[in-house]
Amino acid sequence: MSTVSRRGASSPHELTRIGERLSFVYLERCTVHRDSNAITAEDANGVTHLPSATIGTLLLGPGTRVTHQAMALLGESGTGVVWVGEHGVRYYAGGRALTRSSGLVEAQATAWANRRTRLDVARAMYRLRFPDEDTAGRTRKELLGMEGQRVRDCYRRESRRMDVPWRRREFNRDDFSAGDAPNQAITAAAQCMYGVSHSVVAALGCSPGLGFVHSGHERSFVMDVADFYRTEIAIPVAFDAAAEGEEDVATRTRRMLRDPINQIGLLDRCVQDIKGLLDYDGTRDTSESNGASQDRVTLLSDGDRHVESGHNYGDEIVW
Template identity: 35%
Template sequence: MSLPGLPPPRPIPLKDRASLVFVERAQLDVQDGAFVAVNADGTRTQIPVGGLAGLMLEPGARISHAAVALAARTGTLITWVGEGGVRLYSAGQPGGARADKLLWQAAIALDPAARLRVVRRMYEMRFDEAAPERRSIDQLRGIEGAKVRRAYELLAQAHGVRWTRRSYDVANWEAGDVPNRCLSAATACLHGLTEAAVLAAGYAPAIGFLHTGKPLSFVYDIADLWKLETVVPEAFRVAGLAEKGKLDMSPERSVRLACRDAFRRTGLLSKIIPRIEEVLSAGQLP
């Protein structure tokens, strides 16, 4: 807290903060000047809100006006999410209202050579190999698409899933087959987690490099760096169990729970923000 007549303390730089923290089934409030989580039994846990990139409020969490105001003053993002971050419903003030990250991201995206460097770096991270030389962004997008389709085929074989192709209709969810519905549910989980991290880091979800022209283009770019090693295997595993009649809940719900557990087990959230910085650094302008 700041003293009367003095300006509020300067927020801690994002790179020096801890990652995002999940809060569920607790009341967030400010007591005696401290940001606290109060459980149903009255147990009080102090949270160093100014040292966090953001707080993810899961079902059962409530927050007071004073707590929201304190988080805003310290530049800490608050997001309202599903269990484990598998859905992002709403977000507070992203990035502590700083423009430097947005301007850096936009400058790189608007420079064709810098944008291509970023896309090539993302390719290297995603497939653990150098991107082919003298290829345009459209050509690299086509190569990536072929690799992803092949990965789907191999995972379907490994889990005994009948697979034809990626096909879904957002307006008619039930029209899709079980594997496609599982993939859509898994991808939505990863996108929710990634969007929270992008917002917390102060970047614009819409300013993408490989993906463009959509509200979440940059979210898709970053999420794809982990897609094949995290949520896609879970989707095919669950689809395989569903086809064998070994699920006691809907495939979509089973996928969401599996993704939630995978996010927590791998600590994925703590890796996303540093990777964003690494990706954009590849397009560093003179």
């Protein structure tokens, strides 16, 4: 029996705000199904219930099977779903979260399409990461040099803090285990941060591909956002995990990331940082401004004027 149109999509006010959700849940070697309004993960140890409406993004690792009903619930809940490789290292595919307004993606595209404003946003991104640095007037080459030095300094500082030997950053795409413990942990932490930032980017309706620092990749903007918190969260946690040994370092890194991500309210902070960088206040979003629960679709007329859709303007001149 067909279920088309039987269940309507949740309105914005019925969804848990992205900033108030858990950051991510990683699953592997299990079957993901639905039980009422919860997601279940069943493996050899039994069944675990997960409240879908409070998950920011679900990372599906090797050996996972997911049912149609589970994906339907995740879609209704506005939960991001990402298929990843072993240890969460590879990104294979992503299911988008619910979006309501095109306001943020329009602001993003407007800033991105102009070379001057694209550089202005890039400078603001570096200023967000390194608030004690003056980025005004900096060229892209200077910004990249500044970032490289700061990240190298962070590696050395965290190595001394945790007494973990550090040589250099190494990552083998074809063999995750080829790296030493800190390199494995840094890679695992970076992938988790990409998953978190992708869930926020998708939930806000931004374009993952329109980056201001990164370019040429379908997730350039996701990488931009994840880098905001690299030296503050990802690298320190990676060295904390590496200090406990090389065995299961990727799994340990993911577990250790959860606490600081939730403690500082990273998802909410990520939302505010993106809106601030794009100079977006949400006044055109009906779900944020006047409390309306229905979506609003408009048509563009001359002079960038918006007129209501669902109306035939064949006999009218729209000014």
